[in-house]
Amino acid sequence: MPDTKLTKAWHGIPREEIDWFPRVDEDACIGCGTCVTGCGRGVYRFDFDRKKTVVAEPMHCMVACMTCANTCPTGAISFPPVRTILDLSDRVEIHHAVEDELLARRDELGISSVLPHPDHLAEMVVHDIEEIGSATRILTLVPRREHDRLCEHAAGQYLELWVPNAAWMSRAYSIGNAPRPDGSIELQIRRVDGGRLSAWAFGPVAVGDVVAVRGPLGNFTNRSPEGTPIAFVARGTGFAPIAALLEQQVELFPTRTMLLYWGATSSDDFYELEHLGEMLAAAPGLSATLVARRFLPDFTPPKGVATALGRVSDAVAGSGLDLAGFDSYVAGPRLTVTDCVAALAERGALRQRIFADSYAT
Ligand code: SF4
Ligand code: SF4
The missing domain is CATH 3.30.70.20 (Alpha-Beta Plaits)
Structure with missing residues (x-):
């Protein structure tokens, strides 16, 4: 029984x-x-x-x-x-059920850290909201005050974001750009049906909103010695930390051999293509391939960018590339990252030199 x-x-x-x-x-x-x-x-x-x-x-x-x-x-x-x-x-209602239970049982499950932690708490202001198709938005945040700058972040790191007056907890987002002199950062936000942050980011969010952030966090940062060739692989908004790493490398080592594979469901999910085109023009060692399940008839890739139909992991596996000696950085949904790591290894990349950053879908 x-x-x-x-x-x-x-x-x-x-x-x-x-x-x-x-x-x-x-x-x-x-x-x-x-x-x-x-x-x-x-x-x-x-x-x-x-x-x-x-x-x-x-x-x-x-x-x-x-x-x-x-x-x-x-x-x-x-x-x-x-x-x-x-x-x-990965289902959004599971995330919410866990979050609600944690909040309801806070007295029982919470613990106060006895050690001081180095996390930097700051306030940032929504400065710009850019629409990419119907499912992605880029929010540009600027420091509210001088001491709210996160410009000491390393490319590839993330932060946690609290939406004003929200009853739920913070959400983690990769910073989509290398450090900038004005301290501004970009968050590439994908709409999740029923998602609590999506309800704000695709709803009442407005230029001038103040959000609380904690960061920079994470160690998905560059660890490749100068001269080592690099393969970057991203799926969806996993492009955010990859874009930050790429931007940094293009600025520091434009002649380094680098290749980018970026996958999406549809060609209208790609964004920042103008910026990608600029990076390609500035970095003679960089090549890029956009991979999608479908390409809309009016889609034109930036000059010099290749395209491929299908899944990004399959494109890497079938690329014919010899990645022995390459370092690799992979970011995207958890299961895609697993497949991409296997594809990179299949092409000869050393598993110990494949660095991954994944998130639940
Ligand atoms: S998986 Fe765990 S809970 Fe399930 S039968 Fe085995 S030991 Fe028991
Ligand atoms: S542990 Fe394995 S071998 Fe031992 S009783 Fe269970 S199923 Fe049988």
């Missing part, structure tokens, strides 16, 4: 709708019992006559747990692909 305490909804999704519980290959099971005694949720029972384990309460299984499979000596236990859970956890 299932115990309702162990079968409660997972972040709002009824447990029975989630295909996550162990399957046991009886032929492989040697009846050691490790899974039965090791599972703290009563999923298993033990058949003493046959000396086999039995999955008795599958819905007791903790979503995404794989402890028993990891400790089974014969590999007799299997689970659905982890992507099953990654796809679920």
